[in-house]
Amino acid sequence: xxxxxxxxxxxxxxxxxxxxxxxxxxxxxxxxxxxxxxxxxxxxxxxxxxxxxxxxxxxxxxxxxxxxxxxxxxxxxxxxxxxxxx
Numbered sequence: 737x738x739x740x741x742x743x744x745x746x747x748x749x750x751x752x753x754x755x756x757x758x759x760x761x762x763x764x765x766x767x768x769x770x771x772x773x774x775x776x777x778x779x780x781x782x783x784x785x786x787x788x789x790x791x792x793x794x795x796x797x798x799x800x801x802x803x804x805x806x807x808x809x810x811x812x813x814x815x816x817x818x819x820x821x822x
Contacts, residue, residue: 775817779810 750756783806790801 775810775813779806779813782809782813 751760783802786809787798787802787805790805
């Protein structure tokens with residue numbers, strides 16, 4: 737049986753190597769792309785639900801408020817996702 741310390745060292749070196757780093761980066765890019773789309777969809781849904789309560793039809797500042805609500809929900813959602821990933 738190999739020395740566990742040496743095996744761990746080999747694993748670290750392999751993960752830090754160019755080939756594995758490129759593979760990991762490609763997987764991360766794919767996951768992030770899908771996640772970005774999903775987040776945008778969910779933020780849009782939540783924004784619509786929230787702003788329905790606060791806006792009347794034909795509001796002059798509706799666009800500004802929608803953007804503000806979107807940003808607030810997006811930032812909060814990303815913060816919660818980061819917490820869950822840790």
